[in-house]
Amino acid sequence: GEQVEQLPSILRVQEGSSASINCTYENSASNYFPWYKQEPGENPKLIIDIRSNMERKQTQGLIVLLDKKAKRFSLHITDTQPGDSAMYFCAASRSSGSWQLIFGSGTQLTVMP
Amino acid sequence: EAAVTQSPRNKVTVTGGNVTLSCRQTNSHNYMYWYRQDTGHGLRLIHYSYGAGNLQIGDVPDGYKATRTTQEDFFLLLELASPSQTSLYFCASSDSAETLYFGSGTRLTVL
Numbered sequence: 001g002e003q004v005e006q007l008p009s010i011l012r013v014q015e016g017s018s019a020s021i022n023c024t025y026e027n028s029a030s031n032y033f034p035w036y037k038q039e040p041g042e043n044p045k046l047i048i049d050i051r052s053n054m055e056r057k058q059t060q061g062l063i064v065l066l067d068k069k070a071k072r073f074s075l076h077i078t079d080t081q082p083g084d085s086a087m088y089f090c091a092a093s094r095s096s097g098s099w100q101l102i103f104g105s106g107t108q109l110t111v112m113p
Numbered sequence: 114e115a116a117v118t119q120s121p122r123n124k125v126t127v128t129g130g131n132v133t134l135s136c137r138q139t140n141s142h143n144y145m146y147w148y149r150q151d152t153g154h155g156l157r158l159i160h161y162s163y164g165a166g167n168l169q170i171g172d173v174p175d176g177y178k179a180t181r182t183t184q185e186d187f188f189l190l191l192e193l194a195s196p197s198q199t200s201l202y203f204c205a206s207s208d209s210a211e212t213l214y215f216g217s218g219t220r221l222t223v224l
Contacts, residue, residue, distance in 0.1 A: 001172055006155070032211060043203060043215035044156070089155055099144055099163070099209065100171075103156040 002026050004092050006104025014112055019077040021107045023090035026071065032093040033066060033073045034101070039086045048075070080111045116140060119204050119216035126194050127224050134189040134219050136204030142214075144207045145187040147171070147179060149200040150218075156203065162187060194223045 006023045013019045025033075034049035050057045050064045050073065057064045063076040073092075077084055087108050091101040117138045126132050138145060146161040158171030160179035168179055176198060178190040191198055199222050205213040 009153070034211070034213075036213075043217055044213075045215070046212050049211070099207070100158060100161065101213065102158075102172075103148075105153055105155040 002094060002102050004090060004102045004104040006090050006107060008107060009105065010108050010110075012110045012112060013080055015081060016079055019080050019084070019109055019111075021075045021088055021090065021109075022072065023074065023092075023104050024070075024072045025092040025102070027092070027095055028068075028071065029095040030092040032101075033064070034091050035062075035064065035075050036089045036091065036103075037086050038089065038106075044087075044089060077109075080109075082111050082113060085109055085111045117204055117206050117214050117216035119202075119219050121219060122217065123220045123222075125222045125224065128195060130191075130194045130223070132191040132194050132221065134191075134202055134204075134221070136187045136189075136216055137185050138187075138204075138206040138214070139185060140206065140208070140214070141184060142206035142208045143184075144209075145181060146205045146207075146213065147177075147187070147189045148203045148205065149173065150203060151200050159189065159202075191221075194221075196223045199223045 004025050031052035036044035037047045038044040048062045066073045087106050090104040094100040120135045147159040148156040157173045161169050162181040180188050202219045204216040207213050
């Protein structure tokens, strides 16, 4: 079945630096790409998303880039803080208009003081 | 924020046991989902529903049944639990194809 590949699986960065997570998807008909953050012991929560009619979206220190030709999208966290330490999941809609998401395998981000 | 409540929070059963996980959402969302979360696999869709009485098969449905009894309630059933079903289970709801609101999760251990 369709897959979303997410890398890296583990990411450690120094406080104040940037962190980047990359995902690739298979179905060119996918048109919705959300990112979820899961803090320890908590449930995943949506932090930012992007649709296929955009190439870049930014909110509160988060930047998402989408390259439809390469079927690749990425999350960039600027000026990382200890509170950014969490598991991050990317996802892609299964197809245009689909209400199913395919999730990546997750990235465990640790921000070191 | 949308409220999705799962029960129980933790469950231990034995191989061959019968388990029911419950999920209730109080936001009149049409769509409800059951996912399992395992290290290295992310969140994988087991079953989903777009309304009372509707059931759709997800990506990893083997060994699971589900039932959507009302708009609010979605149940996941493991009739013959196996150790491979030891996992963290999340229920989620949404009112469209987009934002998923997850419950707090149920940690299931099958001995």
